[in-house]
Amino acid sequence: MNSSAIRNWLGYSTLALMLAALFMVFDYVPPEAEQGIAQLIFYFHVPLAWVAFASFGLVAIAGIFYLWLGDQLWDDLGYAAAETGMVFCTLMIVAGSIWAKPIWGTWWTWDSRLTTTFILWLMYGGYLMLRASADDTPQVARFAAVLGIVAVLDVPIVIASVRLWRTIHPAVLVTKQGGHGLEDPRMVATLLVCLAAFTALWAWLLMLRFTQLRTRSRMSALAVRIAFATAAASDKQVMELG
Amino acid sequence: MSGFAAVLRKDLRLELRSGESTLALLALSMLVLVVLVFALDAARVRSVDAAAGALWVAMVFAGMLGANRALLAERDNGAMRGLLLSPLDPATLYAAKFAVALIFMAVAEVGAVILMVLFFNLEFDASIARLAPILALGALGFSALATLLSAITGRTRGGDMLLPILAVPIFVPALIAGVKASAAALAGAQLASMGDWLKIMIAFDVLFVTAGYLLFEHVVGED
Amino acid sequence: MEHLEYLVAAYSIIFAVIFLYVVFIWRRQAALDAELRSLEARMASLTQASSETVPQERSDI
Numbered sequence: 001m002n003s004s005a006i007r008n009w010l011g012y013s014t015l016a017l018m019l020a021a022l023f024m025v026f027d028y029v030p031p032e033a034e035q036g037i038a039q040l041i042f043y044f045h046v047p048l049a050w051v052a053f054a055s056f057g058l059v060a061i062a063g064i065f066y067l068w069l070g071d072q073l074w075d076d077l078g079y080a081a082a083e084t085g086m087v088f089c090t091l092m093i094v095a096g097s098i099w100a101k102p103i104w105g106t107w108w109t110w111d112s113r114l115t116t117t118f119i120l121w122l123m124y125g126g127y128l129m130l131r132a133s134a135d136d137t138p139q140v141a142r143f144a145a146v147l148g149i150v151a152v153l154d155v156p157i158v159i160a161s162v163r164l165w166r167t168i169h170p171a172v173l174v175t176k177q178g179g180h181g182l183e184d185p186r187m188v189a190t191l192l193v194c195l196a197a198f199t200a201l202w203a204w205l206l207m208l209r210f211t212q213l214r215t216r217s218r219m220s221a222l223a224v225r226i227a228f229a230t231a232a233a234s235d236k237q238v239m240e241l242g
Numbered sequence: 243m244s245g246f247a248a249v250l251r252k253d254l255r256l257e258l259r260s261g262e263s264t265l266a267l268l269a270l271s272m273l274v275l276v277v278l279v280f281a282l283d284a285a286r287v288r289s290v291d292a293a294a295g296a297l298w299v300a301m302v303f304a305g306m307l308g309a310n311r312a313l314l315a316e317r318d319n320g321a322m323r324g325l326l327l328s329p330l331d332p333a334t335l336y337a338a339k340f341a342v343a344l345i346f347m348a349v350a351e352v353g354a355v356i357l358m359v360l361f362f363n364l365e366f367d368a369s370i371a372r373l374a375p376i377l378a379l380g381a382l383g384f385s386a387l388a389t390l391l392s393a394i395t396g397r398t399r400g401g402d403m404l405l406p407i408l409a410v411p412i413f414v415p416a417l418i419a420g421v422k423a424s425a426a427a428l429a430g431a432q433l434a435s436m437g438d439w440l441k442i443m444i445a446f447d448v449l450f451v452t453a454g455y456l457l458f459e460h461v462v463g464e465d
Numbered sequence: 466m467e468h469l470e471y472l473v474a475a476y477s478i479i480f481a482v483i484f485l486y487v488v489f490i491w492r493r494q495a496a497l498d499a500e501l502r503s504l505e506a507r508m509a510s511l512t513q514a515s516s517e518t519v520p521q522e523r524s525d526i
Contacts, residue, residue, distance in 0.1 A: 018433065038468035041475045048479075067460055068509050091479050098475040102468040122411035129407060133400035142460045143394040150390065150453055154412045157449065159417035161442050165422070201483070208490050215497055221506060226507050233514050 003211050010204035017197035021190075029190040041099040043190055047198035048092035049117065053155075054119060055085025055202065060152035062190040063145030075141040076213035078148055079131060084205045086124040088198075096101055098242070112159075112166040119158050136220065245330040250339035253312065256347070263311045264349055267304045271354040274300040279361050289367040293362035296424035298417060300354045301347065301380065306405055308346030309388030312339045313396050332459035336389065340454060343385040351377050365429060376436075379443040380420040384413060386450040393461040448457040 025043045029056030032039040065071075096114055097107050108114070127147055134140040257263055278296035325335060355373065359366055388409055395404040410417075419439040426436050433440070 038471045038475075040472055044476065044479055064339065067457075071330070083310070084486075087482060091482055094478055095475045098471050098478070102471045109296050110512050119411050119446070122407075126404075126408040126411060129400060129404060130398060133404060134398040139463070140398065142463070146457045146460050147394065149457065150387075150450070151412055153449055154415065154446075155455060157415040157442060157446050160445075161418045164438055167420050205483075205486065205490075208487070212490060212494060213495065215501075219501060221496070222504055224503060226511065229511050230507070233511060237514075 003207070007204070007207050007211065010200060011205055014197065014204045016192065017200050021194045021197040024190040024193050028051040029186050030181050030184055032187075036102070038099060038102045041095055043194045044198070045092060045095045045099060046191060047195045048095060049113075050195060051118070051198050051202040052085055052089035052092050052120065055081045055088065055201075055206070056124070056152055056155070058206075059085065059148040063148040066141060066145045069148075070138075072138075072217045073214065075138075075145065076217055077210055078145065080206055080210035080213055081125060082127050082131075082144075082148070084202060086121075086128060087205070088202065089117065089121045089124055093121060110166070112163045115162045115166070116155075116159050119162070120132070120155065121148055123154075127151065136217075245334045246338050246341075249325070249330070249335060252339055253338070253342045257311075263308075266348055267307055267311075267350040268353045270302045270307055270348045271300040272357055273305050274349070275354065275357050275361055289362045289364065290428040291425050293358050293364060294421050294428055296362070297354055297358045297424060298380070298421045301331065301351055301356075301377070302384065302410070302413065302417065304350035304354070304386070305343070305347045305381070305384040305388055306392075306409060308350065309343045309385065309392045310396070310402055310405065311346060312342040312389060313392050332462055333455050335462065336454055336458035339393075340386055340389045343389045344381055347381045347385050348378075351381060369428050372431075373424055373435055375433065376420060376423045376427060376440070376443070379440065379447055380416060383416045383443060383447040383450055384409075385441060386447065386454045387412060390450070390454040390458060390461065393458065416443050419443045419446075 021043075025040055029040075029043070031037060058081040059078045062074045062081060066074035066078065093114070096117070100109060100114075101107050127144060130147060131140070131144055134143070246274065275296050278292070278299060282292045282296065309345065355377070358364065359370065360410075364370075388405065391408050392405055395401060398404060400407075419442040423436040423439040423443070426439075427433070
């Protein structure tokens with residue numbers, strides 16, 4: 001299967017799964033007892049979180065392979081994963097905040113999950129700023145790979161420390177831990193479908209951006225070769241004249 | 243003389259000659275503390291928490307400055323290329339730079355602790371002694387991290403501005419643990435009671451010293 | 466239904482941002498395609514030039 005076939009397949013799967021997810025959220029799943037209708041945000045908020053963290057892991061894995069094998073392909077994959085991950089991480093925080101307002105009465109709270117995600121968001125931001133502030137050289141690709149690896153290795157420690165921080169001093173508002181008491185199996189089914197839908201969406205966006213970056217890398221390499229060939233050709237012409 | 247000792251001696255001698263980095267570090271620590279005294283209105287907040295927080299803010303800023311300075315010596319005149327062409331391997335170079343950054347940070351910490359006690363109305367007693375291992379763990383972790391990152395940021399357009407953006411989020415777990423443990427120590431708690439925080443800091447330190455040691459070669463090579 | 470506006474806001478923002486990201490990729494693609502075309506043109510002129518073995522006319526003879 002070539003890459004555009006994969007892209008199309010992913011695109012259609014995303015569309016189908018997303019429609020199914022929307023149907024299940026709005027027409028199938030029973031409403032949660034206490035939180036009212038805003039609770040439905042949960043079914044998108046959790047998949048967004050999973051995808052944001054998974055993408056981050058992919059940045060690190062791509063970084064390791066890049067440092068090990070040196071193939072530009074891995075650098076492109078890491079960059080694409082960082083971008084898509086950033087998009088989903090931002091959405092997760094925004095969705096979480098919009099959910100928090102009616103349920104907890106505040107736009108933001110430093111509960112352990114939101115805090116950890118925010119740190120993740122900052123790390124993504126740093127990675128992307130590094131990329132933006134430097135040229136597309138193999139050296140910068142190595143920098144980005146090292147940064148990605150280092151950041152991901154840190155994430156478990158962040159999770160542990162934030163959780164410890166919040167158990168010793170719980171957030172002012174007693175946080176309902178994200179609707180974890182999923183009593184009804186329909187809720188579980190809905191969540192799983194939403195997870196699948198967002199994973200497909202992530203894979204599709206990743207594929208789009210990744211192939212685009214691949215094309216750009218290949219074109220840069222080609223442009224260099226053409227420049228050399230042009231210079232050589234004009235040298236040849238000069239020599240033939242003289 | 244081993245490569246590690248040679249690089250270390252060179253940097254320390256450079257610094258002892260002028261002393262300007264040390265002075266800048268101490269000045270920065272003090273000024274940060276001053277700002278926080280006013281910002282937190284130290285009289286109204288429970289002193290120990292404010293003091294611990296202020297101390298760590300000062301340390302983090304000083305640590306970043308120290309890490310930048312540790313690599314600054316090689317940034318000009320292409321001296322880094324010279325070091326790389328020598329038989330010195332990158333891991334040893336990392337160890338030396340890490341040691342320099344650590345020494346800078348330790349000096350700043352001593353100054354900051356003294357100022358903290360003075361500014362926040364604390365006592366020079368056993369609680370300060372209990373603070374020492376906590377601060378040592380923090381300095382180890384931060385120097386290891388910042389040395390690795392400043393090799394990256396020093397050579398991109400973002401430059402010195404980028405280092406805090408990259409370092410702070412990654413340092414957060416050690417920061418949380420360090421502040422909490424420091425506040426507890428200043429309030430009179432024994433080190434044994436802070437076991438969880440200390441474990442987090444130790445894990446952080448082990449992780450980043452190892453990562454720095456292994457990954458430094460990828461960030462100092464030239465194209 | 467209380468809190469409906471929050472639900473609507475959350476879902477709308479999610480889809481809007483995703484849509485914007487796709488648009489961003491799409492526009493980058495257009496720029497890439499344009500660059501590719503110019504590269505292809507230069508390739509063509511290069512292969513043409515190297516196949517021309519006729520030397521330039523000398524006007525000073």
